[in-house]
Amino acid sequence: MENNLVLIVEDEPAIARILEAYLLRDGYRTVQAADGETAIDHHALLKPDIVLLDARIPKLDGFGVLARLRQTSSTPVIMVTALADDLDRLSGLHLGADDYIVKPFNPQEVVARVKAVLRRTMGERNDSVRRFRDIEVDFGSYTVVVNKDGKRIPLSLTLSEFRILAHMIRHPTQAFGRAEILDACLPDSDALVRTVDTHISNLRRKLEELGQTGFFTAVRGIGYRFSDPQ
Structure with a gap:
Protein backbone atom coordinates (compact mmCIF):
# COMPACT_ATOMS: atom_id res chain seq x y z
CA MET A 1 0.00 0.00 0.00
CA GLU A 2 3.04 2.26 0.22
CA ASN A 3 2.98 5.29 -2.09
CA ASN A 4 -0.81 5.31 -2.42
CA LEU A 5 -1.98 8.91 -2.77
CA VAL A 6 -4.44 10.13 -0.11
CA LEU A 7 -6.48 13.28 -0.75
CA ILE A 8 -7.13 14.95 2.63
CA VAL A 9 -10.14 17.27 2.42
CA GLU A 10 -10.16 19.25 5.67
CA ASP A 11 -10.56 22.96 6.34
CA GLU A 12 -8.90 22.90 9.78
CA PRO A 13 -5.15 23.21 9.09
CA ALA A 14 -4.10 21.63 12.40
CA ILE A 15 -6.17 18.49 11.78
CA ALA A 16 -4.98 18.27 8.17
CA ARG A 17 -1.34 18.50 9.29
CA ILE A 18 -1.79 15.76 11.89
CA LEU A 19 -3.43 13.41 9.38
CA GLU A 20 -0.72 14.16 6.84
CA ALA A 21 2.06 13.44 9.35
CA TYR A 22 0.62 10.05 10.35
CA LEU A 23 -0.06 9.04 6.74
CA LEU A 24 3.41 10.09 5.58
CA ARG A 25 4.94 8.09 8.43
CA ASP A 26 3.17 4.99 7.08
CA GLY A 27 4.49 5.51 3.57
CA TYR A 28 1.51 7.21 1.92
CA ARG A 29 1.69 10.27 -0.29
CA THR A 30 -0.74 13.07 0.52
CA VAL A 31 -2.34 16.12 -1.02
CA GLN A 32 -4.64 18.55 0.78
CA ALA A 33 -7.76 20.52 -0.11
CA ALA A 34 -9.43 22.99 2.24
CA ASP A 35 -12.77 23.28 0.41
CA GLY A 36 -15.07 21.20 -1.74
CA GLU A 37 -14.35 22.85 -5.07
CA THR A 38 -10.60 22.38 -4.64
CA ALA A 39 -11.23 18.76 -3.66
CA ILE A 40 -13.12 18.13 -6.92
CA ASP A 41 -10.31 19.74 -8.93
CA HIS A 42 -7.57 17.79 -7.12
CA HIS A 43 -9.44 14.54 -7.61
CA ALA A 44 -9.86 15.11 -11.34
CA LEU A 45 -6.23 16.12 -11.85
CA LEU A 46 -4.33 13.86 -9.44
CA LYS A 47 -6.49 10.69 -9.38
CA PRO A 48 -5.92 9.86 -5.67
CA ASP A 49 -6.23 6.28 -4.48
CA ILE A 50 -8.49 7.27 -1.57
CA VAL A 51 -10.16 10.41 -0.19
CA LEU A 52 -10.47 11.47 3.47
CA LEU A 53 -13.46 13.81 3.24
CA ASP A 54 -14.65 16.10 6.02
CA ALA A 55 -18.40 16.62 5.97
CA ARG A 56 -18.35 20.31 6.89
CA ILE A 57 -16.12 22.19 4.47
CA PRO A 58 -16.57 25.51 2.61
CA LYS A 59 -17.92 26.14 -0.91
CA LEU A 60 -19.24 22.60 -1.42
CA ASP A 61 -19.79 20.42 1.64
CA GLY A 62 -18.55 16.84 1.92
CA PHE A 63 -21.87 15.33 0.92
CA GLY A 64 -21.93 17.44 -2.22
CA VAL A 65 -18.35 16.44 -3.02
CA LEU A 66 -19.19 12.77 -2.50
CA ALA A 67 -22.23 13.01 -4.77
CA ARG A 68 -20.12 14.65 -7.49
CA LEU A 69 -17.38 12.03 -7.20
CA ARG A 70 -19.83 9.15 -7.40
CA GLN A 71 -21.17 10.43 -10.72
CA THR A 72 -17.93 9.46 -12.45
CA SER A 73 -15.64 7.67 -10.01
CA SER A 74 -15.42 4.70 -7.65
CA THR A 75 -12.46 6.14 -5.72
CA PRO A 76 -12.77 4.97 -2.10
CA VAL A 77 -14.03 7.72 0.23
CA ILE A 78 -13.90 7.83 4.02
CA MET A 79 -16.19 10.52 5.41
CA VAL A 80 -15.19 12.41 8.55
CA THR A 81 -17.93 14.03 10.63
CA ALA A 82 -18.49 15.58 14.03
CA LEU A 83 -22.23 16.20 13.92
CA ALA A 84 -25.09 13.88 14.81
CA ASP A 85 -27.24 14.87 11.83
CA ASP A 86 -24.38 14.01 9.47
CA LEU A 87 -24.04 10.65 11.21
CA ASP A 88 -27.76 10.02 10.73
CA ARG A 89 -27.46 10.74 7.01
CA LEU A 90 -24.50 8.40 6.65
CA SER A 91 -26.08 5.64 8.73
CA GLY A 92 -29.34 5.78 6.82
CA LEU A 93 -28.08 6.02 3.26
CA HIS A 94 -24.29 5.73 3.20
CA LEU A 95 -24.42 7.84 0.06
CA GLY A 96 -21.71 5.78 -1.56
CA ALA A 97 -19.10 6.30 1.17
CA ASP A 98 -16.86 3.33 1.91
CA ASP A 99 -16.52 4.16 5.60
CA TYR A 100 -16.89 7.03 8.02
CA ILE A 101 -15.11 8.29 11.11
CA VAL A 102 -16.49 10.48 13.89
CA LYS A 103 -14.50 13.36 15.37
CA PRO A 104 -12.63 13.48 17.67
CA PHE A 105 -10.60 10.58 16.33
CA ASN A 106 -7.29 8.88 16.93
CA PRO A 107 -5.03 9.54 13.90
CA GLN A 108 -3.71 5.98 14.15
CA GLU A 109 -7.28 4.71 13.75
CA VAL A 110 -7.67 6.83 10.63
CA VAL A 111 -4.54 5.27 9.12
CA ALA A 112 -5.86 1.82 10.00
CA ARG A 113 -9.18 2.59 8.29
CA VAL A 114 -7.35 3.85 5.20
CA LYS A 115 -5.35 0.61 5.05
CA ALA A 116 -8.47 -1.53 5.48
CA VAL A 117 -10.50 0.27 2.81
CA LEU A 118 -7.62 0.23 0.31
CA ARG A 119 -6.99 -3.46 0.96
CA ARG A 120 -10.64 -4.28 0.32
CA THR A 121 -11.17 -2.08 -2.72
CA MET A 122 -7.92 -3.03 -4.42
CA GLY A 123 -8.77 -6.69 -3.99
CA GLU A 124 -12.09 -6.07 -5.70
CA ARG A 125 -10.38 -4.33 -8.62
CA ASN A 126 -8.32 -7.43 -9.25
Whole structure:
Protein backbone atom coordinates (compact mmCIF):
# COMPACT_ATOMS: atom_id res chain seq x y z
CA MET A 1 0.00 0.00 0.00
CA GLU A 2 3.04 2.26 0.22
CA ASN A 3 2.98 5.29 -2.09
CA ASN A 4 -0.81 5.31 -2.42
CA LEU A 5 -1.98 8.91 -2.77
CA VAL A 6 -4.44 10.13 -0.11
CA LEU A 7 -6.48 13.28 -0.75
CA ILE A 8 -7.13 14.95 2.63
CA VAL A 9 -10.14 17.27 2.42
CA GLU A 10 -10.16 19.25 5.67
CA ASP A 11 -10.56 22.96 6.34
CA GLU A 12 -8.90 22.90 9.78
CA PRO A 13 -5.15 23.21 9.09
CA ALA A 14 -4.10 21.63 12.40
CA ILE A 15 -6.17 18.49 11.78
CA ALA A 16 -4.98 18.27 8.17
CA ARG A 17 -1.34 18.50 9.29
CA ILE A 18 -1.79 15.76 11.89
CA LEU A 19 -3.43 13.41 9.38
CA GLU A 20 -0.72 14.16 6.84
CA ALA A 21 2.06 13.44 9.35
CA TYR A 22 0.62 10.05 10.35
CA LEU A 23 -0.06 9.04 6.74
CA LEU A 24 3.41 10.09 5.58
CA ARG A 25 4.94 8.09 8.43
CA ASP A 26 3.17 4.99 7.08
CA GLY A 27 4.49 5.51 3.57
CA TYR A 28 1.51 7.21 1.92
CA ARG A 29 1.69 10.27 -0.29
CA THR A 30 -0.74 13.07 0.52
CA VAL A 31 -2.34 16.12 -1.02
CA GLN A 32 -4.64 18.55 0.78
CA ALA A 33 -7.76 20.52 -0.11
CA ALA A 34 -9.43 22.99 2.24
CA ASP A 35 -12.77 23.28 0.41
CA GLY A 36 -15.07 21.20 -1.74
CA GLU A 37 -14.35 22.85 -5.07
CA THR A 38 -10.60 22.38 -4.64
CA ALA A 39 -11.23 18.76 -3.66
CA ILE A 40 -13.12 18.13 -6.92
CA ASP A 41 -10.31 19.74 -8.93
CA HIS A 42 -7.57 17.79 -7.12
CA HIS A 43 -9.44 14.54 -7.61
CA ALA A 44 -9.86 15.11 -11.34
CA LEU A 45 -6.23 16.12 -11.85
CA LEU A 46 -4.33 13.86 -9.44
CA LYS A 47 -6.49 10.69 -9.38
CA PRO A 48 -5.92 9.86 -5.67
CA ASP A 49 -6.23 6.28 -4.48
CA ILE A 50 -8.49 7.27 -1.57
CA VAL A 51 -10.16 10.41 -0.19
CA LEU A 52 -10.47 11.47 3.47
CA LEU A 53 -13.46 13.81 3.24
CA ASP A 54 -14.65 16.10 6.02
CA ALA A 55 -18.40 16.62 5.97
CA ARG A 56 -18.35 20.31 6.89
CA ILE A 57 -16.12 22.19 4.47
CA PRO A 58 -16.57 25.51 2.61
CA LYS A 59 -17.92 26.14 -0.91
CA LEU A 60 -19.24 22.60 -1.42
CA ASP A 61 -19.79 20.42 1.64
CA GLY A 62 -18.55 16.84 1.92
CA PHE A 63 -21.87 15.33 0.92
CA GLY A 64 -21.93 17.44 -2.22
CA VAL A 65 -18.35 16.44 -3.02
CA LEU A 66 -19.19 12.77 -2.50
CA ALA A 67 -22.23 13.01 -4.77
CA ARG A 68 -20.12 14.65 -7.49
CA LEU A 69 -17.38 12.03 -7.20
CA ARG A 70 -19.83 9.15 -7.40
CA GLN A 71 -21.17 10.43 -10.72
CA THR A 72 -17.93 9.46 -12.45
CA SER A 73 -15.64 7.67 -10.01
CA SER A 74 -15.42 4.70 -7.65
CA THR A 75 -12.46 6.14 -5.72
CA PRO A 76 -12.77 4.97 -2.10
CA VAL A 77 -14.03 7.72 0.23
CA ILE A 78 -13.90 7.83 4.02
CA MET A 79 -16.19 10.52 5.41
CA VAL A 80 -15.19 12.41 8.55
CA THR A 81 -17.93 14.03 10.63
CA ALA A 82 -18.49 15.58 14.03
CA LEU A 83 -22.23 16.20 13.92
CA ALA A 84 -25.09 13.88 14.81
CA ASP A 85 -27.24 14.87 11.83
CA ASP A 86 -24.38 14.01 9.47
CA LEU A 87 -24.04 10.65 11.21
CA ASP A 88 -27.76 10.02 10.73
CA ARG A 89 -27.46 10.74 7.01
CA LEU A 90 -24.50 8.40 6.65
CA SER A 91 -26.08 5.64 8.73
CA GLY A 92 -29.34 5.78 6.82
CA LEU A 93 -28.08 6.02 3.26
CA HIS A 94 -24.29 5.73 3.20
CA LEU A 95 -24.42 7.84 0.06
CA GLY A 96 -21.71 5.78 -1.56
CA ALA A 97 -19.10 6.30 1.17
CA ASP A 98 -16.86 3.33 1.91
CA ASP A 99 -16.52 4.16 5.60
CA TYR A 100 -16.89 7.03 8.02
CA ILE A 101 -15.11 8.29 11.11
CA VAL A 102 -16.49 10.48 13.89
CA LYS A 103 -14.50 13.36 15.37
CA PRO A 104 -12.63 13.48 17.67
CA PHE A 105 -10.60 10.58 16.33
CA ASN A 106 -7.29 8.88 16.93
CA PRO A 107 -5.03 9.54 13.90
CA GLN A 108 -3.71 5.98 14.15
CA GLU A 109 -7.28 4.71 13.75
CA VAL A 110 -7.67 6.83 10.63
CA VAL A 111 -4.54 5.27 9.12
CA ALA A 112 -5.86 1.82 10.00
CA ARG A 113 -9.18 2.59 8.29
CA VAL A 114 -7.35 3.85 5.20
CA LYS A 115 -5.35 0.61 5.05
CA ALA A 116 -8.47 -1.53 5.48
CA VAL A 117 -10.50 0.27 2.81
CA LEU A 118 -7.62 0.23 0.31
CA ARG A 119 -6.99 -3.46 0.96
CA ARG A 120 -10.64 -4.28 0.32
CA THR A 121 -11.17 -2.08 -2.72
CA MET A 122 -7.92 -3.03 -4.42
CA GLY A 123 -8.77 -6.69 -3.99
CA GLU A 124 -12.09 -6.07 -5.70
CA ARG A 125 -10.38 -4.33 -8.62
CA ASN A 126 -8.32 -7.43 -9.25
CA ASP A 127 -11.42 -9.59 -9.76
CA SER A 128 -12.82 -10.37 -13.19
CA VAL A 129 -16.27 -10.13 -14.72
CA ARG A 130 -19.10 -12.30 -13.41
CA ARG A 131 -22.35 -12.98 -15.25
CA PHE A 132 -25.59 -14.38 -13.87
CA ARG A 133 -28.44 -14.72 -16.32
CA ASP A 134 -28.84 -11.25 -17.87
CA ILE A 135 -26.76 -9.44 -15.25
CA GLU A 136 -23.06 -8.74 -15.77
CA VAL A 137 -20.82 -7.36 -13.00
CA ASP A 138 -17.37 -5.96 -13.75
CA PHE A 139 -15.47 -5.92 -10.46
CA GLY A 140 -12.60 -3.97 -11.95
CA SER A 141 -14.57 -1.03 -13.31
CA TYR A 142 -17.34 -1.11 -10.67
CA THR A 143 -20.01 -1.35 -13.36
CA VAL A 144 -23.12 -3.47 -13.78
CA VAL A 145 -24.84 -4.10 -17.11
CA VAL A 146 -28.22 -5.71 -17.78
CA ASN A 147 -28.66 -7.42 -21.14
CA LYS A 148 -32.21 -6.71 -22.27
CA ASP A 149 -33.72 -7.18 -25.72
CA GLY A 150 -30.29 -7.36 -27.30
CA LYS A 151 -29.12 -4.16 -25.61
CA ARG A 152 -26.59 -3.65 -22.83
CA ILE A 153 -28.16 -1.28 -20.31
CA PRO A 154 -25.96 0.16 -17.51
CA LEU A 155 -27.42 -0.20 -14.02
CA SER A 156 -26.89 2.94 -11.95
CA LEU A 157 -25.87 1.98 -8.40
CA THR A 158 -24.34 3.67 -5.39
CA LEU A 159 -21.02 2.23 -4.30
CA SER A 160 -22.65 0.54 -1.31
CA GLU A 161 -25.27 -1.06 -3.56
CA PHE A 162 -22.56 -2.23 -5.94
CA ARG A 163 -20.60 -3.84 -3.10
CA ILE A 164 -23.66 -5.78 -1.92
CA LEU A 165 -24.54 -6.94 -5.43
CA ALA A 166 -20.93 -7.89 -6.17
CA HIS A 167 -20.63 -9.83 -2.92
CA MET A 168 -23.87 -11.78 -3.26
CA ILE A 169 -23.64 -12.57 -6.98
CA ARG A 170 -20.46 -14.57 -6.29
CA HIS A 171 -22.66 -17.08 -4.43
CA PRO A 172 -26.09 -16.38 -5.92
CA THR A 173 -28.14 -19.00 -4.08
CA GLN A 174 -26.46 -18.67 -0.69
CA ALA A 175 -28.48 -17.09 2.12
CA PHE A 176 -26.66 -14.17 3.75
CA GLY A 177 -27.50 -12.68 7.12
CA ARG A 178 -27.82 -8.90 7.38
CA ALA A 179 -24.85 -8.64 9.73
CA GLU A 180 -22.81 -10.82 7.37
CA ILE A 181 -23.64 -8.55 4.41
CA LEU A 182 -22.76 -5.48 6.44
CA ASP A 183 -19.46 -6.96 7.59
CA ALA A 184 -18.47 -8.12 4.12
CA CYS A 185 -19.51 -5.03 2.18
CA LEU A 186 -19.14 -2.17 4.64
CA PRO A 187 -16.56 -3.33 7.20
CA ASP A 188 -14.84 -1.02 9.68
CA SER A 189 -17.87 1.25 9.75
CA ASP A 190 -20.56 2.01 12.31
CA ALA A 191 -23.46 1.47 9.93
CA LEU A 192 -26.59 -0.07 11.40
CA VAL A 193 -27.67 -3.55 10.33
CA ARG A 194 -31.07 -2.25 9.25
CA THR A 195 -29.42 -0.11 6.53
CA VAL A 196 -28.91 -3.38 4.63
CA ASP A 197 -32.69 -3.56 4.14
CA THR A 198 -32.65 -0.11 2.51
CA HIS A 199 -29.84 -1.05 0.13
CA ILE A 200 -31.49 -4.37 -0.77
CA SER A 201 -34.82 -2.67 -1.43
CA ASN A 202 -33.15 -0.13 -3.71
CA LEU A 203 -31.27 -2.86 -5.59
CA ARG A 204 -34.41 -4.91 -6.09
CA ARG A 205 -36.33 -1.89 -7.37
CA LYS A 206 -33.59 -0.88 -9.83
CA LEU A 207 -33.36 -4.40 -11.24
CA GLU A 208 -37.14 -4.70 -11.55
CA GLU A 209 -37.24 -1.42 -13.50
CA LEU A 210 -35.14 -3.22 -16.11
CA GLY A 211 -37.33 -6.32 -16.08
CA GLN A 212 -35.07 -8.33 -13.75
CA THR A 213 -37.42 -9.86 -11.19
CA GLY A 214 -36.94 -12.48 -8.50
CA PHE A 215 -33.64 -11.17 -7.17
CA PHE A 216 -32.65 -10.33 -3.58
CA THR A 217 -35.34 -12.51 -2.05
CA ALA A 218 -35.90 -12.48 1.68
CA VAL A 219 -34.97 -15.63 3.63
CA ARG A 220 -37.05 -15.82 6.78
CA GLY A 221 -35.01 -15.79 9.96
CA ILE A 222 -31.73 -15.26 8.09
CA GLY A 223 -31.64 -12.35 5.66
CA TYR A 224 -31.40 -12.43 1.87
CA ARG A 225 -30.16 -14.45 -1.10
CA PHE A 226 -29.44 -13.08 -4.54
CA SER A 227 -31.46 -15.70 -6.39
CA ASP A 228 -33.57 -18.66 -5.32
CA PRO A 229 -32.29 -22.08 -6.49
CA GLN A 230 -33.87 -23.18 -9.77
